[in-house]
Amino acid sequence: MSDAVRLQLEDFSQDEEVCALRASSQRMGGIATFLGCARDFSEGRDVCEIGFDAYRPMALAELQKLRAEAIERFALLDARIVHRLGTVRAGDNIVFIAAGAEHRAPALEACRWMIDELKERVPIWKKEITPTGESWVTPHP
Amino acid sequence: MIKVLFFGPVADRVGLRQIEVPFRDGLCWQDVRDVLQPQYPEAFALVSVTAVNGERVRDEGRMPLADGAEIVFMSRFSGG
Numbered sequence: 001m002s003d004a005v006r007l008q009l010e011d012f013s014q015d016e017e018v019c020a021l022r023a024s025s026q027r028m029g030g031i032a033t034f035l036g037c038a039r040d041f042s043e044g045r046d047v048c049e050i051g052f053d054a055y056r057p058m059a060l061a062e063l064q065k066l067r068a069e070a071i072e073r074f075a076l077l078d079a080r081i082v083h084r085l086g087t088v089r090a091g092d093n094i095v096f097i098a099a100g101a102e103h104r105a106p107a108l109e110a111c112r113w114m115i116d117e118l119k120e121r122v123p124i125w126k127k128e129i130t131p132t133g134e135s136w137v138t139p140h141p
Numbered sequence: 142m143i144k145v146l147f148f149g150p151v152a153d154r155v156g157l158r159q160i161e162v163p164f165r166d167g168l169c170w171q172d173v174r175d176v177l178q179p180q181y182p183e184a185f186a187l188v189s190v191t192a193v194n195g196e197r198v199r200d201e202g203r204m205p206l207a208d209g210a211e212i213v214f215m216s217r218f219s220g221g
Contacts, residue, residue: 036221052220053149055213058195059220083220095221115221123190123213124220125149136150137219 004079005063007056009086011093017080021100024078030104032111034097040090042137045130050094052085055123059083062122066114074110076101081114083124143173143206146213147184154184164208170198173212187216 001020006012014035022028038050067079080098088094095118099110119139126137143162147155162173170193178185191198192213193206206212 053152054220055146055148055192055215058192058197058213061195119218119221121218122220123148123192123215123218125216126219127149136153136216139217139219 004081005060005067006082007054007060007063007085008082009084011084012082012096014093014096017082017096017098021078021080021098025100027102028077028100029102030107031098031100032104032107033099034095034111034115035093036095036115038088038090038092038094042128045128045132047090047128047130049087049089049129051087051127051129051134052083052094053125053127054085056085059123063118066117066121069117070099070110070114074099074101074106074113076106076110079110079114081118083118083122085124087129142209143168144209144211145173145177146211148213148215149219150216151184151187151214154187155181164206164210166205168206169203170206170212171201171203173206174214177214185214188214189217190215 063081070079076099078100083095097114099107101107143164145160147158152158194211
C-alpha cells in the first residue's frame with residue numbers, strides 16, 4: 001500500500017486513496033475529501049501549465065506532522081495527503097486530501113483544516129505558465 | 142561550510158539554488174542572512190520564512206550553527 005503522505009510527480013487516483021483510507025478501519029462512518037485542480041485561467045490570463053517547486057524534505061515532514069495533528073485534533077481514524085510536484089497541465093490534479101472519522105462533522109472539518117494549514121505551512125511554491133510568460137503565485141489569504 | 146538553499150521565487154531572483162558560506166565558530170543564521178541580503182536584496186525582499194536543518198525558525202534567538210548546517214530562506218508558500 002502507498003504511503004499515507006506523499007509528494008510525487010505523477011498523477012494519483014482518488015479511488016485508490018479512498019480505498020486505502022477505508023481499509024484502515026471499519027469504524028469509519030464519514031469520509032471527506034478535497035481535490036485541488038489546476039485552473040486554466042488566473043487573474044484574467046489563460047494558464048497552460050502550473051509548475052511546482054518544493055523544499056522537499058521539509059515539505060514531506062510538514063505534511064506528515066499536519067496529518068498527525070489532524071488525526072489527534074479531530075479524532076480521525078485515518079487521513080491521507082498527496083501533493084504533486086513538477087509541472088501539471090490545466091485541468092490536472094494537484095492535491096488530494098482525505099479524512100476519515102466515525103462521523104461526518106469531524107471528517108469535513110479536518111479536511112478543510114488540512115488544506116488551509118497546508119497552504120500556510122508546507123514549503124511548496126506554484127508558478128503559473130501562460131502563453132505570454134511565467135509568474136509565481138502570490139498566496140491569497 | 143554552511144549550505145544555503147533557495148527555492149521558487151527566491152531562487153529565481155538569486156539566480157541560483159544553492160550557495161555555500163564558510164563556517165566559523167559562533168556563526169548564527171542571522172549572520173548568514175546579513176551577509177547574503179545585501180548581495181541579493183530583491184530576493185531577500187521576498188523572504189518571510191527561514192528554516193535551519195529542515196526546521197522552521199520561529200524567533201530571532203541566536204543559536205550557533207554546526208558546520209554543515211543547511212539554511213533555507215523562503216518566500217510565503219503557495220502550494221495546494
